[in-house]
Amino acid sequence: MTITITAFERSPDGGKGLARDTRVRWALEETGQPYDVRLVSFQAMKEPAHLRVHPFGQIPTFEDGDLALFETGSIVFHLAEQHAGLLPADANARARAITWMFAAVNTIEPPILELSIAKFQEGDKPWAKDRLPLVQDRIRERLRRLSARLGESEWLDGAFSAGDLMMVSVLLRVRPSGLLDEFPTLAAYVARGEARPAYQRAFAAQLAINAA
Amino acid sequence: MTITITAFERSPDGGKGLARDTRVRWALEETGQPYDVRLVSFQAMKEPAHLRVHPFGQIPTFEDGDLALFETGSIVFHLAEQHAGLLPADANARARAITWMFAAVNTIEPPILELSIAKFQEGDKPWAKDRLPLVQDRIRERLRRLSARLGESEWLDGAFSAGDLMMVSVLLRVRPSGLLDEFPTLAAYVARGEARPAYQRAFAAQLAINAA
Known part of the structure; x- marks a missing residue:
């Protein structure tokens, strides 16, 4: 099958x-x-x-x-x-990798989705231009903290895991906006993900x- | 410990x-x-x-x-x-329960979060009143489909699971807006969750x- x-x-x-x-x-x-x-x-x-x-x-x-x-x-x-x-064998490391999967979809992706909605569903509304900086700042707040946590590490918690796969995938969605490149640590992290065969x-x- | x-x-x-x-x-x-x-x-x-x-x-x-x-x-x-x-023993049922956990945080919660942001962070903005119906309609679209899937069932997939725990918790956040009560099937589902000891x-x- x-x-x-x-x-x-x-x-x-x-x-x-x-x-x-x-x-x-x-x-x-x-x-x-x-x-x-x-x-x-x-x-x-x-x-x-x-x-x-x-x-x-x-x-x-x-x-x-x-x-x-x-x-x-x-x-x-x-x-x-x-x-x-995609998941470490050690039980605690495995639980932390799963945490990053949820962080990708429930902490990082929602403000990124908001930006997509602002552009593609509300782009023609009278408030579109004035509201955009607020939406962008909510993404920046999350990326700033993610970048601080990642620091000099290659991946979020030890070896590459499903948590990184989900996080890189979510971050890729914000790259076209230019916001990802404001955080070189995260841009390099995403590039490492993309470089994987x-x-x-x-x-x-x-x-x-x-x-x- | x-x-x-x-x-x-x-x-x-x-x-x-x-x-x-x-x-x-x-x-x-x-x-x-x-x-x-x-x-x-x-x-x-x-x-x-x-x-x-x-x-x-x-x-x-x-x-x-x-x-x-x-x-x-x-x-x-x-x-x-x-x-x-909180998780069934059967492997396929377990995978489906986990699916509902992710659906709660990645499909249902983001539009609900948007409503909170619209009220508490953008409630004083000039666009607040005109924009609110759009945000509400995005929630309704998701609740309509969730309600259709739940149908006459007690829980989302067989016995109560972590998927229901997460979904009920997320839906509770939208109840104060009145939107949950537009979907009696979902309001009753949430009430069943709340009734658990x-x-x-x-x-x-x-x-x-x-x-x-």
């Missing part, structure tokens, strides 16, 4: 790797798992067949035999638990679809 | 149970673990001693011997993994501090 994930038929970013399937592809590559991809259109994402697998009508999903999952954090964690390479393969795979 | 968590010396909600320590207290109660609480002031949360445990200067934190964690999702998951009561004990414990 081969793992099947879903991805956008046409990613809104045109193949920059910012759609969430890239995170899952990356985890599949880090753990050496082959996978198939089922492409879905924006319309199909909101139809019953897809909603049965993803109740919020988004991508990616993950199917492996009888198991169907959604939420990138959950899919990446599932892969990390099943296969070597598994990330390169994941990026190339999503680009091949979107460049087609 | 006793588990120690941190909580607000004075919760901004005055004891309504919406501060994030309630989630952790609830998980501790569901799994029958005794715990101590260290109260921290808003000032102390941003000082080096606290930042060592919580790099983003928030509450709650979790300390057990050599292990220090932050992020409620991570703490609840750690408790669920160590003790019976473990939740009642957790709520009473945080209230005792804030009513003092």
Whole structure:
């Protein structure tokens, strides 16, 4: 039985790797798992067949035999638990790596999502220009503290883990805004993530679809 | 060694149970673990001693011997993994319960956080009134789909799990806005969570501090 994930038929970013399937592809590559991809259109994402697998009508999903999952954090964690390479063996280090997975999606990503919403859903509103600096400052506050914690370390807690995979993926989404580059420590951290062969393969795979 | 968590010396909600320590207290109660609480002031949360445990200067934190964690999702998951009561034994059901934990913090909570920010950080801005309906509609879109998935079920996937604990906790934060009550299926789901003896004990414990 081969793992099947879903991805956008046409990613809104045109193949920059910012759609969430890239995170899952990356985890599949880090753990050496082959996978198939089922492409879905924006319309199909909101139809019953897809909603049965993803109740919020988004991508990616993950199917492996009888198991169907959604939420990138959950899919990446599932892969990390099943296969070597993304979670340390030491129990305390493992719990800390999982903490960074949650920090990525619940502390760092929400203000970054807010910026996407401000640009793409509220960009034409009369308040867009005056409100933007407030949204940016909320991201800066989080990045400043993340940067302070990372310091001179290569990864967030010892060896590269699923926590780094999720954090780098989330930080990549804020890079187009220029905010990431205000924190050279974090920009270098993200670059280390991107340099991993598994990330390169994941990026190339999503680009091949979107460049087609 | 006793588990120690941190909580607000004075919760901004005055004891309504919406501060994030309630989630952790609830998980501790569901799994029958005794715990101590260290109260921290808003000032102390941003000082080096606290930042060592919580790099983003928030509450709650979790300390057990050599292990220090932050992020409620991570703490609840750690408790669920160590003790019976919050995760099913079946591997696929366990993976789905974890999926709901991530859905709570990464799909449902972000638009709810946006509403808090709109009210408490941008409530005095000139755009506050005109922007509010957009923020509310983004929450409604998610609640509508969550309600459709829950349907007539008691919990999100079989027996009560850490996924429900996190989802109910996140939904409680939107109740004061009135939006939860627009979805009777979800309001009843949250009420079932609140009716659990473990939740009642957790709520009473945080209230005792804030009513003092």
